[in-house]
Amino acid sequence: MASMGTYTLPGGRWNSLPLSYTTPIIISVVVTIVVWFIMSYIPTRRRLPLPLPPGSYGLPWIGDTISFMAASMSDVGHQKWIESKRAKYGPFFKIRFMGNPMVMMDAPGGNKFLFQNEGKHMDTYWPPQVPALLGPDSIFMMAGEEHRVARRYLARLLDHTVVSQYFDTVQRRAVQHFAKHWEENETRGSEIFITAALDKTIMFTFSVMCSLLISMDEGPQMDELLSKFSTWSKGFLSLPINLPGFAFYDGFKMRRHIMDFIAGYITQRRAELAEDQVSKTAAVDMLTSLLTVADDKGEMLSEAKIQNTLLTFLYAGFDSSSTALAMTVYYIAKYPHIYDQLVQEHRSILEQKRRKGDDEAFTREDLSAMKITWAVIQETLRLQPPVTGTFRRAKSNLEYNGRYQAADGLKFGCDMQMMWNTMNSHHDPKFFQDPATFNPSRFEEPPSSLTYLPFGGGPRACLGNEFAKMEMLIFIHHLIKRYKWTLVDPEDPVIRDPTPRHQNGTLIKVTKIAL
Numbered sequence: 001m002a003s004m005g006t007y008t009l010p011g012g013r014w015n016s017l018p019l020s021y022t023t024p025i026i027i028s029v030v031v032t033i034v035v036w037f038i039m040s041y042i043p044t045r046r047r048l049p050l051p052l053p054p055g056s057y058g059l060p061w062i063g064d065t066i067s068f069m070a071a072s073m074s075d076v077g078h079q080k081w082i083e084s085k086r087a088k089y090g091p092f093f094k095i096r097f098m099g100n101p102m103v104m105m106d107a108p109g110g111n112k113f114l115f116q117n118e119g120k121h122m123d124t125y126w127p128p129q130v131p132a133l134l135g136p137d138s139i140f141m142m143a144g145e146e147h148r149v150a151r152r153y154l155a156r157l158l159d160h161t162v163v164s165q166y167f168d169t170v171q172r173r174a175v176q177h178f179a180k181h182w183e184e185n186e187t188r189g190s191e192i193f194i195t196a197a198l199d200k201t202i203m204f205t206f207s208v209m210c211s212l213l214i215s216m217d218e219g220p221q222m223d224e225l226l227s228k229f230s231t232w233s234k235g236f237l238s239l240p241i242n243l244p245g246f247a248f249y250d251g252f253k254m255r256r257h258i259m260d261f262i263a264g265y266i267t268q269r270r271a272e273l274a275e276d277q278v279s280k281t282a283a284v285d286m287l288t289s290l291l292t293v294a295d296d297k298g299e300m301l302s303e304a305k306i307q308n309t310l311l312t313f314l315y316a317g318f319d320s321s322s323t324a325l326a327m328t329v330y331y332i333a334k335y336p337h338i339y340d341q342l343v344q345e346h347r348s349i350l351e352q353k354r355r356k357g358d359d360e361a362f363t364r365e366d367l368s369a370m371k372i373t374w375a376v377i378q379e380t381l382r383l384q385p386p387v388t389g390t391f392r393r394a395k396s397n398l399e400y401n402g403r404y405q406a407a408d409g410l411k412f413g414c415d416m417q418m419m420w421n422t423m424n425s426h427h428d429p430k431f432f433q434d435p436a437t438f439n440p441s442r443f444e445e446p447p448s449s450l451t452y453l454p455f456g457g458g459p460r461a462c463l464g465n466e467f468a469k470m471e472m473l474i475f476i477h478h479l480i481k482r483y484k485w486t487l488v489d490p491e492d493p494v495i496r497d498p499t500p501r502h503q504n505g506t507l508i509k510v511t512k513i514a515l
């Protein structure tokens with residue numbers, strides 16, 4: 001018998017519930033959501049001592065999340081978004097990002113404040129999808145003493161001498177790369193061909209990282225790992241919703257496959273080490289070091305830390321470098337006078353080699369002769385930095401007495417987030433004259449302190465910057481030596497996902513030359 005107020009919709013588990021049951025359920029869901037929104041708003045206000053920086057929090061939880069993420073994916077990263085906020089609120093301002101209040105720092109004062117307090121009064125903070133994809137044992141997630149110990153340890157594995165030891169490996173990979181991936185196009189019948197520079201730089205940097213980390217050779221296994229990586233890394237720019245249809249869902253699933261793959265490699269290497277086979281089978285790479293070198297406290301790394309370190313380095317080491325290199329290839333083609341300067345620089349290096357009888361016997365001393373090349377890469381990193389900035393979170397109440405705000409300073413409540421950002425200074429005419437112009441010669445003078453931050457700064461600055469410099473210089477040397485190139489589509493738009501790349505992968509028309 002149907003009671004009063006009971007209404008049954010045809011079909012479905014929920015639909016068959018009488019209205020007298022569904023109404024309270026719907027009301028309690030709505031009330032929970034509203035209370036959750038309000039709660040995420042109120043404690044924020046309570047825990048933030050005044051004065052707050054100017055700006056607006058916008059809607060509860062959502063705030064600027066959507067506009068900020070959309071800006072992250074646009075051609076100039078956050079640059080325009082930041083400019084419009086700065087025009088409204090001044091050099092630094094507050095927003096709400098994924099439920100939390102966040103201050104965008106100014107440059108260079110805000111950057112200095114942030115880097116000086118790093119590890120003492122503030123720690124790293126990442127939106128939830130990042131720790132889920134990278135793992136809690138990644139150095140990017142570590143804080144305080146744990147980060148300091150891990151960083152000292154990893155810095156030893158990548159210090160100047162070690163980077164030099166990898167020189168020959170990277171150089172060999174470069175020669176193989178051009179023979180396999182570029183000369184292959186020539187043998188298809190033409191000395192002129194069209195290719196996507198980004199595909200090539202991805203192949204090169206991924207191959208270099210696979211060699212540095214686990215001594216893996218190019219082949220189907222590496223191709224498979226690269227394709228898994230591509231799915232996994234798309235999860236970083238997604239909302240952290242673990243449901244089919246969201247890139248995070250696919251990325252998170254793929255993380256398990258990648259970790260299984262890495263675990264297999266570790267097991268195999270442990271067995272080789274136990275049988276003393278490593279020197280015969282593989283060069284000493286990072287995996288061997290991670291398995292055999294103790295940290296400062298004399299402790300060996302756990303299996304989980306080794307796995308997450310390899311995953312972190314593979315990602316940190318290949319994504320930024322590959323897009324930076326493709327962008328460099330783009331700017332060299334866009335400005336023929338820059339190409340001519342580079343030809344001169346590399347011709348003179350090669351002539352010296354030839355006088356000694358072998359132009360492939362390129363040594364690490366030759367890198368220091370590549371001053372213009374490095375300036376071109378630096379200028380590329382200024383205009384299109386692969387990392388536009390990252391987040392931190394205050395561990396205690398802090399006061400920032402920068403030059404812009406009221407005499408009593410800007411106070412950060414415990415848990416408040418802040419972001420350092422390359423776009424604040426890289427495009428500011430105060431620090432870089434005529435900032436929209438591609439002008440590598442500006443790097444003849446060092447930029448003023450904390451205004452040029454492609455590799456970050458302070459205690460979390462990039463650990464691989466020397467390595468990245470070496471691999472990028474080696475790649476450009478081999479490219480200039482063999483080819484000249486023009487842009488197929490000079491108007492190809494730049495997108496960020498999250499590193500900057502041309503929508504069509506920087507298509508270039510390549511002509512073989514012999515420098």
Ligand code: HEM
Nearest residue numbers: 316317320321324386387390454455456460462463464468
């Ligand atoms: C053009 C290439 C690269 C760029 C632009 C770049 C940029 C950066 C930036 C901005 C940070 C700081 C992040 C922060 O403050 O939260 C960073 C950190 C890091 N980078 Fe790089 N990177 C590059 C290449 C590499 C390479 C080749 C490696 C490894 C061989 C590497 C390994 C790392 C690691 C391990 C960290 C974390 C350091 C820490 O948390 O203490 N990077 N990178």
